Amino acid sequence: MAKRSEVRVGVDLGGTKIHAVAIDGDGRVVGAARQATQSDQGYRAVLERVGEVARSAADEAGVKWKAVEAIGLGVPGPVDAKRGVILMAPNLGWEPSPVAADLAAIIGRPVVLGNDVNFGGLGEATYGCARDQASAFMAFVGTGLGGAFVRKGKVVNGAHGYGGEIGHLPAPFDDAKCGCSRQGCLETTASRGGIARLLREAAARGAKPRIDLSGGLRSSAIRAALDQGCGVTRGAVERCADALAWGLVVVAHVVDPDCFVLGGGVVEGLGGSFLQRVAKTMAAGSALHARSAPDLRLAELGDDAVAVGAAVAAGGR
Ligand SMILES: [Zn+2]
Incomplete structure (x- = not known):
């Protein structure tokens, strides 16, 4: 079982699926979960589902939800990362919204919001093919x-x-x-x-x-x-x-x-x-x-x- 303090949880929110992983201190995936996005059910339902998927990934990694310090959320659209606001999300049918604050209120953990492509680049640069650069x-x-x-x-x-x-x-x-x-x-x-x-x-x-x-x-x-x-x-x-x-x-x-x-x-x-x-x-x-x-x-x-x-x-x- 991975050490609690080292495990971090990240979620990829796409137009069709929500995919979460828990990684250990070396970037290994030690827990994962996914669900369909079902964006037609609306903003709040999607955020609740994001919370469920994130918890499932933490569960699989053997980490208590309270021990998860924060979660990262990648979204398909431009964001104001400092304010945690998504500015445009045609794939999800959302108006500009304070996603980080709204999700944090649902899941009880702080949320770091970012654009999905930026987070994909960060993943590759940290633990993928560009980790040596x-x-x-x-x-x-x-x-x-x-x-x-x-x-x-x-x-x-x-x-x-x-x-x-x-x-x-x-x-x-x-x-x-x-x-x-x-x-x-x-x-x-x-x-x-x-x-x-x-x-x-x-x-x-x-x-x-x-x-x-x-x-x-x-x-x-x-x-x-x-x-x-x-x-x-x-x-x-x-x-x-x-x-x-x-x-x-x-x-x-x-x-x-x-x-x-x-x-x-x-x-x-x-x-x-x-x-x-x-x-x-x-x-x-x-x-x-x-x-x-x-x-x-x-x-x-x-x-x-x-x-x-x-x-x-x-x-x-
Ligand atoms: Zn263009």
């Missing part, structure tokens, strides 16, 4: 594109909470409409949504991608189309990787992190070949990287990254 920039390529910059064990949020937010960087090579209502944001190309858009546009021009575009595109379907040698899909994936490389070169020229971490569904689905394409394009597109190749790594913590990072943040409160 002083700084890391994480790019999370899923439906959209999230980013996080972690330096000396802390997320760099910046003065306005925009730190690491590369998804909505205005890119010079595309003008597709973005979910944020602007046009040409980087994530309109460097994401699974971007790959889907490129494939639909190619199909509209008469190309015949060997992939089903009728529903939501899954990373596993992209992988399968590549394995079958679909040139249209390969072209779309390469453009996604090249767009991401452009964004990471911008990051490198501004903050020059020790390493870059690539994670998220697209990266998990496509793996090393995607990473190699990004590295190659970064080297070709930057005088700095032509001289010394960027250190790119695949995320290691998978589904646990956000919850582990949230637990780290709870411990560093």
Whole structure:
């Protein structure tokens, strides 16, 4: 049984599931629990469920709830970390809300609130693939594109909470409409949504991608189309990787992190070949990287990254 004082609890609150872990002093997961989010039941019901899942993870780790000093909670949207307020949460259907205070009142423990991608980056930087580095920039390529910059064990949020937010960087090579209502944001190309858009546009021009575009595109379907040698899909994936490389070169020229971490569904689905394409394009597109190749790594913590990072943040409160 883990020592009580060392165990920290973190929760990843997503649009579809709530996932909690308890980690020991070495970052090992010693307890875990999950439940469906059921956001249609409303704000308070979801927070109560977050509390239940966090308690279950602590139970599994053999830790009494009172011995848990604080919990970390990663949420899908921008937050004011100092005030513990979520500013926007379209995936949950929430108005701006003081989540940290409301959850703390329900569970009787202090709550450290953070953006999920930032906590995922913190998890990888502390106990995942970048644990040996002083700084890391994480790019999370899923439906959209999230980013996080972690330096000396802390997320760099910046003065306005925009730190690491590369998804909505205005890119010079595309003008597709973005979910944020602007046009040409980087994530309109460097994401699974971007790959889907490129494939639909190619199909509209008469190309015949060997992939089903009728529903939501899954990373596993992209992988399968590549394995079958679909040139249209390969072209779309390469453009996604090249767009991401452009964004990471911008990051490198501004903050020059020790390493870059690539994670998220697209990266998990496509793996090393995607990473190699990004590295190659970064080297070709930057005088700095032509001289010394960027250190790119695949995320290691998978589904646990956000919850582990949230637990780290709870411990560093
Ligand atoms: Zn945008």
